[in-house]
Amino acid sequence: MPEESESHLRRSRRAKVEDLRARGVDPYPYRFADRIPAVEAVARGTPLAPGETAPGPAVRVAGRLLALRSHGKTSFLDLEDLSGAIQLLLSTETLGDEVYRRWLADLDPGDLVGAEGLPARTRRGEPSLQVRSLTLLAKAIAPPPEKWHGLKDPEERLRRRYVDLLASPETRARFRARSLLLRGLRRFLDEEGFLEVETPVLGQVASGAAAAPFRTRSNYLASELQLRISLELHLKRLLVGGLERVYEVGRIFRNEDLDSTHSPEFTMMELYWAYEDYGAMAGLVERLYASLAARLPEWLPDSAAARTAPETFRPPFRRVDFVEELEARSGISDLLGRSREELRSLARGVGATVPDESPAGTFLDKLFDHYVLPTLDRPTFVFDFPTVTTPLAKRHRSRPGRVERFELYCRGYELGNAYTELNDPEEQETRFREQLAARGEETYAYDADFVEALRYGMPPATGLGIGIDRMMMALAGIPSIKDVILFPLVRGRPGESSVEGPTGPP
């Protein structure tokens, strides 16, 4: 526990804890069984007439006290659990003067309590629980945020997400929706016959994408390790091994900035499907998004996104060709016939500031981002990227200079990236070497064991990658990635839980 100067609020609550203990009451008891959700308790009271109390049976609810409104001999307490809130009705009439006063004196907003009582409606018609017994389940020493405004400070909402969650039903609903979305995704893939697998986070070299890895060290191996930046190369090894349809939902790590659409650790879903190509994959992606969007109203009710998503993601999705669409939007002809220098000056012309020595594909990507991306306001597959930036995809079966790859875009978000996978070991080796030659540092690391795996024979296959955080953002209409990650990376503050002693490589 950090030493912090105790506010008078905390002192007062701590004093109540001591007082409870002195009276033999455990402020942190072990269990409160047989409770029903608050909304269900509300439903039991709703059919009653105003002023009426049900004869029975008694019900039990548990949750956090939001507000206490005391009127002398009657008091109203709002209790909230994950399902919703219910009003507790306390009166000297049912409890007796002494017990009533004792309970009110013991309790504060933020406390966790269990209540048993009879469903009732107040004279004003509010469904309530006429309380017979009340049990403190955990005394809150720290006072909750203000009941009306909640926790607004964006920094505190991230640093102390638990306070954001306890104070905000909207935040709880958002993260619950993320969980349900993930469950829906797994169910869909399971039903399609895919096996969920787990592959290593730690390895000698992180490959499968172009990104700076986090580095750490194994004491056992006495060597540097890297955290994965992609799931791809291990999952393809599983295709070699005969698992045929596999997917993984896992955290990957890229040593980059945190901004509204990037997080240094984020959740990636990748799947690999033997004996199919990227055309089949486009069909699967379409069905996947349509099925998830259709259920969004159930997962995140009362949201604008839930109302529009089922229609937005109704198949078939629009399909465009990377080069044709870019040429049409930009008015530039013969893009693939142009030199790297020409493409660079075209990219510079639209404000891109990438390094001069970047490969041609980088300049094409910049042009695409400028001319085409803003026009993709409904789900659109972009097909057949130029070969240059995609070392893991198979060359297009009929179009020179292209690979069999598509990305799905919607409203500026990339919602999926798929290839017909390269499975020729010699070509894979060449493409890795070209990458290394072209860019040096941040590029696809050469993974010799992966090439060796391909030499045993990887079936023809298609693969897909979807960033789950962005999928959640796009479906639920949330503009910042920090709002879909429970505990985003934040800078440490002096004096806060620092690690002592040696912590890793210098």
Added chain:
RNA sequence: GGGCCCGUAGCUCAGCUCGGUAGAGCAGGCGGCUCUUAACCGCAAGGUCAGGGGUUCGAAUCCCCUCGGGCCCGCCA
């Protein structure tokens, strides 16, 4: 990496332009109230004005530095 903005009580915010004893609401304490639901009424209390330095008779306010955060741009899938 560049620019703009923010940090005041546990929480939500005034006060800063134009320097002069630190303010409100909620929450907490005491008292009152048998139907409220942002309950209400009365009384009393609550501050490292993010941190450090400077200017000044005097700094929450002006200047500089540091820390933390937000937004935009750039970079990065």
